[in-house]
Amino acid sequence: MQEPTLVIIKPDGLVKSLTGNILTKLSDSHLVIVAAKMKTVSRDLAEAHYGQLHDKPFFEEIVRYLMGESHTKRTMALVYYGEDAIQRVRKICGATNPEEADPATIRGAYGRITTKGVYENVIHASSNKVDAEREIKLWFEPDEILIDNLYPTKDTTKSYKTRAWV
Ligand code: UDP
Ligand code: MG
Numbered sequence: 001m002q003e004p005t006l007v008i009i010k011p012d013g014l015v016k017s018l019t020g021n022i023l024t025k026l027s028d029s030h031l032v033i034v035a036a037k038m039k040t041v042s043r044d045l046a047e048a049h050y051g052q053l054h055d056k057p058f059f060e061e062i063v064r065y066l067m068g069e070s071h072t073k074r075t076m077a078l079v080y081y082g083e084d085a086i087q088r089v090r091k092i093c094g095a096t097n098p099e100e101a102d103p104a105t106i107r108g109a110y111g112r113i114t115t116k117g118v119y120e121n122v123i124h125a126s127s128n129k130v131d132a133e134r135e136i137k138l139w140f141e142p143d144e145i146l147i148d149n150l151y152p153t154k155d156t157t158k159s160y161k162t163r164a165w166v
Pocket of ligand 2: 127
């Protein structure tokens with residue numbers, strides 16, 4: 001089944017200049033990148049992204065981690081698309097806990113656990129179809145994704161102040 005999955009190179013991955021290494025490992029999947037951008041994560045986005053973990057004792061720490069409070073306020077968000085994309089990308093990422101992750105995986109190779117106990121595992125990847133849809137809709141607008149009708153859309157008129165090149 002062809003499906004999309006959300007990948008985020010987290011602020012520790014960017015500050016350690018691991019972007020190329022991470023994308024190279026992901027390219028083994030032969031999936032197609034259908035969206036990509038750099039993004040600064042607001043508190044609202046971080047809290048919504050990790051909403052299902054709201055009750056966990058480490059919730060505030062991972063919100064601050066995704067916002068880049070201790071690294072850099074940059075993330076790189078991508079949508080990969082293809083056959084079994086969700087499971088295939090998760091496999092390349094490795095286990096959540098970098099100490100348990102296979103060293104051949106992204107998290108096993110590059111992740112660490114901080115002295116506060118946070119798993120700084122350099123990459124996020126959606127866990128299942130429902131999460132992928134919820135997360136992609138949080139991070140991307142329909143027109144930023146190079147697949148028509150990935151999810152249903154509606155026409156809307158937005159009026160807000162924005163910047164343009166001079
Ligand atoms: N996390 C952590 N400690 C834990 C569990 C999770 O620091 O005991 C962090 C870790 O960065 C992880 C993120 O919280 O990637 C989200 O947790 P989740 O259980 O969704 O793991 P994932 O889907 O990222 O493998
Ligand atoms: Mg998760």
